[in-house]
Structures are given as structure tokens and as C-alpha cells.
Amino acid sequence: xxxxxxxxxxxxxxxxxxxxxxxxxxxxxxxxxxxxxxxxxxxxxxxxxxxxxxxxxxxxxxxxxxxxxxxxxxxxxxxxxxxxxxxxxxxxxxxxxxxxxxxxxxxxxxxxxxxxxxxxxxx
Numbered sequence: 461x462x463x464x465x466x467x468x469x470x471x472x473x474x475x476x477x478x479x480x481x482x483x484x485x486x487x488x489x490x491x492x493x494x495x496x497x498x499x500x501x502x503x504x505x506x507x508x509x510x511x512x513x514x515x516x517x518x519x520x521x522x523x524x525x526x527x528x529x530x531x532x533x534x535x536x537x538x539x540x541x542x543x544x545x546x547x548x549x550x551x552x553x554x555x556x557x558x559x560x561x562x563x564x565x566x567x568x569x570x571x572x573x574x575x576x577x578x579x580x581x582x583x
Contacts, residue, residue: 461485462509462579467497467525468541469517473564477512480568481575494520498528506533510578515542515551515561523550530557539578541566 464486468474474490482488489508491497494517501511511529513522520528526538540551543564551561559578562571 461487463487463489463507464575465489465491465497465500465508465511465513467491467494467511467513467517467522469493469514473514477571480571481512484572486575493517494522494525497522498525501525501529501533501536506536508536510537510539510559510575512539512541512562512575512578515540515547516544523547523554526554526558530554537578537581539574 464481466474466477466488468477469492478488478490489500491500497513501508513525515522522540529536538558539560539562540558541562541564542548548561551558559581562574
């Protein structure tokens, strides 16, 4: 299965997402904001199969993190999530860098489907 990084500032969403994807057999690491996420990405030289990140977070948001990560690791696959329409619009500028945006709230089925699609594109 895949090595995933979940970057999300909301503890309950981060825990739910990590548990759901780990139960599918993925190796899952987590980060509480974009700065921590970028540190983890850099620490493994971008060796994640997919980074799933919230857009709106303190310290560094998911879009800033995605830009910085893609600059250093252009083949890194990123999938963003948000509950805010204006944030989806901001993510549109990252087309080609991210595999899309998952709308919050999402179901377990939706999450699995979108992660599966992003991983299939990365393969």
C-alpha cells in the first residue's frame, strides 16, 4: 500500500482521516499544520506517495505548503481538502500540482475514493 501524510489542524478530522486510511493498509503519518507538514516532507525528501492536506490552517496553509513542496519535489502528489468555497478557488491555481480538492465534510467512502484516484494518477 501507499505511504501517506495527512496535514490537518483539526484533531478530530486528522484522527478520523488517518485511522480510515490506515485501516485500508496505508502507512500514515500526520502533521498538525503546513509548517510541520513541510518539515516532514523535507525530512523524507518527498518520499510520500500522497500528501493529503487541509487548505485553511494556522502557521502555513495547505496551498503555501503545496507550493513549497512542489518546488523541491515536483513529482510529489498532493490532494487538498476544504470546507470553504473560496479556498477551492485558491486551489485552482495549483492545477497540475495537486490532484484535486476533497470537500468537507466528506464520508469515509468519498475519502477512500478520492485517495484511490490520486494514487492511481501517481502510479
